[in-house]
Amino acid sequence: MRYNGGMEYELKNDTLYITDIADFDLDKSADCGQAFRWKRCETRAGERCAFYCVLRGKPIRAVQTEAGLAVRPCAKGEEAFYIRYFDLGRDYRAIEELIAADPRLAVCLPGARGIRVFNQEPFEALISFIISANNNIKRIAGIIDRLCALCGEKLEFEGQTMFAFPSPDAVASLKTEQLTAIGAGYRAPYIIESAKKIAEGYDLEKLRDMSLDDARKELLKFKGVGPKVADCILLFSLGHTDAFPIDVWIDRAMNELFFGSVPPKKAEMKEAVLSIGKYSGIIQQYIFFHARAVQLGKK
DNA sequence: AGCCAGGCTGACG
């Protein structure tokens, strides 16, 4: 079946095969710091890369081959979920053309080409990015793994023990000491408070249809969520392609690429981000990848 | 060994 004028997919033997996916790069996308639960695993014949993950409570193995992307298991009716998760219905060719055409951004493209912004589950994104504050990617992933082992559902898959991301109720009923024990540090009470708000019925999905500014204001009411974390949640789980998280890497990259290494005023930075356009958030991911790959701004 | 990391909170101007 055709999709978006290019991509094509087929469900066969419990496996979803997606082909004609342009320059999609699973390796970069799963390993670029947007999501923390993708675990690289051994490749088999013909596979470029392979990962385990648990999505909405179900373990999967996703691989990229010469032909495209394959996800197993996938039941009939689940195709759309995975296509949406990997954002394969979007025309990234057009976005990468935008980057190539912008002299400030073009340098990011060769290394970052093929990145896709995944559509994660909002609660998982909320908790994950609260944990991400003033932290490094490796340690963030470790804390999240231990959180899942602490109170997520235990699953067996291909001989591996895996854990689902826990429910809001499960996280909400943890004690602060349990979270500090797994390394969450001073974020422990923020995690519990925010999970309680969700467990008590706050629906993050409603932020999907709100304006970027209104949705951000809503997220800023959560403990442990500031401007940067709010933008991560909006970009990585709620479809706001113009949410532009500014962390230390992006700040350094923007300074160099847009301002000749002269730190701009806040209003100037805001203007620069707006000038990137309605896909600025997605493009941010290319900038982030490039900045880290070349250790931009560091010796 | 000491700086750093997908920053935020609360206090103070």
Added chain:
DNA sequence: CGTCAGCATGGC
């Protein structure tokens, strides 16, 4: 409104 110390923890 903007600025800023303090913050848990382990990666490098």
